[in-house]
Amino acid sequence: MATAQSALHSATAHDDHEHHDNFITKYIFSTDHKMIGKQFLVTGIFWALIGGFLSVLFRLQLGFPEMDMSFLKPILGGWIDDTGALNPEFYLALVTMHGTIMVFFVLTAGLSGTFSNFLIPLQIGARDMASGFMNMLSYWFFFISGVIMFISLFLETGPAAGGWVVYPPLSALEQAIPGSGMGMTLWLIAMTFFIASSLLGGINYITTVINLRTKGMSFSKLPLTIWSFFLTAVIGLLSFPVLFAAALLLVFDRSFGTSFYLSDIYIGGEALSNTGGSAVLYQHLFWFLGHPEVYIVLLPALGITSEVIATNSRKPIFGYKAMIISMLGITILSFVVWAHHMFVSGLNPFLGSIFMFLTLIIAIPSAVKVFNYLTTLWRGNLIFTPAMLFSIGLVSFFISGGLTGIFLGNSAIDIQLHDTYFVVAHFHLVMGSASFFGLMAGVYHWFPKMFGRMMDAKLGYIHFWLTFIGVYLVFFPMHYIGIAGFPRRYYTWTNFEFSSMYTDLNMFISIAAILTFVAQFIFLFNFFYSMYRGRKASLNPWRSNTLEWTTPLHPGHGNWPGEIPSVYRWPYDYSKPGAKEDFIMQTVPLSATPESNLPHEQELVKLEKEIISEEEEVLIANESRES
């Protein structure tokens, strides 16, 4: 504790004198959490574009199977054959890389990495993360991981192609598909770096939230964003090591000839020497990460939404404690439901029914959260900023995508729907689009704090409506295709008479997907243009309560020029009856607002004064003893 305080003091002293960073320490090897957050954001945007582009490629194949894709030869080269058709092996690689990139690089690193880094110290009142060096390392491990994954895209045998879940034996045997060669090796190396990056980041987030809060910032006064980042980091800390263990055994199987996952396999009529392994073992290990990963992706988005919705409804968040308890519930439940991904893996049906029961329980905290969002919006003085629209969009996706989760969580129904486009529709709405909208809401909302300028709201509205409508046009029809039996990860499904009836709908989805992808360039323009040419932001443009809006427009290394402000109230005092303005910042003491204090808060003021006078007596007594 003493050291924690001295660390704070040294940071204060550090801040007093101007220190000049050169380009490299300021923009590249920065240890400032704000710069690291921005680095994560820009890298995340880069990967989102690549991931989105890959999806456009395979949507072209799905929507227009007969299409001549020769015009893509300059980019794809040999992956387009002489007749202009996409290589089927490469199609599998496209799907795999789209999944890997979006889940890990965009929605884990790009979302959690950006906002946990940027907001945790600013909102809890800390000078920086617990370890700036570890934080920097976290970004650069992510960067190395990205470079390796990027290189794997250009291999002659193609990147990993066994699906983002990389199930063995497909991923373990080089002979299985071209993507299981060098591409898979690079995938595993990249993911190892990624796991290291996530763990370094996560350890830092948890340590910072627990140890470096400013005076008065008790856990019951933390903004819900911080709660969500904190719980996300806890989930990551417990689940990523398990993925590491799974990947390690896979590496041994691939490169050293062990048989953890391999047994009794014949390739080309020849038996492999591997015996005694279990492929289902990998699935257990993978999904022990894989399912919590869904919440690693989603929880930060939900936290951001809580903050944005409360601010722009000018109302306290409905059920603050219920929100925290739901998030805690989701955190705990996320670790005991993994086998619902394996209902058709030959799992004991009795075990399946237990996992089904646990899975359906998640509907309760999720519904509580949805209810609280809606009741916060209910009769609020809604201000439709772009961030607010994206947050409302998130709630919409969370509902429509969450409902189908109840279908899929039932083991009996899952047997019919497993590995169809119904599943694709479900998780793209509830996890993919919802988290993406959370990310967008966060960017629009905190852009003024990041760059000191405002993003253009009109472009934001256009971006929102095109994306919102686009997402529904893409993913809603997929439910129908899925119910009708169209399987995931298939290159074509037109060989039979009955299965060519999906082509129309697929064409529709593909066109919608391409338009939605193109709409993202509006955001891209807005983002980079506003960074340099946007309207100068005021100090607290959204009239929000949290601590980050008490910093200067361009906070330096250390965030606050003087003392770190103390916190006296929760972050959701919006439209408090009797108050002069419709928001009271967390730094305003209760005793300064007698006109709006509730009876129990008035009691607290008295109590606080008593404590303070006692403390002062002790202080005076100590001083006289020392002298």
Add this chain to the structure above:
Amino acid sequence: MEEKLNYIEAAEQPIAMHPKKFALWLFIVTVVMIFAALTSAYIVRQSEGNWLEFDLPEIFWYSSGIIVLSSLTFHWAYISAKKDNLQNLRIGMVITSVLGVVFLVSQWYGWIALVERDVYFVGNPAGSFLYVFTGLHGLHLVSGVIFLIIVLISSFRYKVHSKQLATLEMCVTFWHFLGGLWLYLFMFLLLNH
């Protein structure tokens, strides 16, 4: 009136712990999760049958003894540091480092004993798991020894004493954890092989 009240109202300081020590504990949690995953994978795989039965090398008993002894010597060094007895601190830490290396050597002999029993890394997963457990634990122990040596060097530079114990305490925590981890793995293997 309001302005005056502003600064006499002090806010509470939240509970806090040394951030680096806290981070070390979180790192320990990740290591625990890795081994929890591997040992539960062992149990899941074992229950499926086709499992090679063999006796564990006796040398693992000796290595367990060595690691427990090293924890004791390290703790003695730590208590010495608290009393500012720097001579004993250095002696204790040198002995601990040597014991750490001896432990690694004995684990190596454990592997040799396994090979003599025809249990190889490549083959039935029963054996492969054993190599992964010991190998991964050994790797962590190497990092522990490196950490020990770093602290040892700083103790020779008079940077470890009763007023500056944080790094040493972190090293002690990590070392005890590694010892405990080995005892867990060994007991697990005794009960489940």
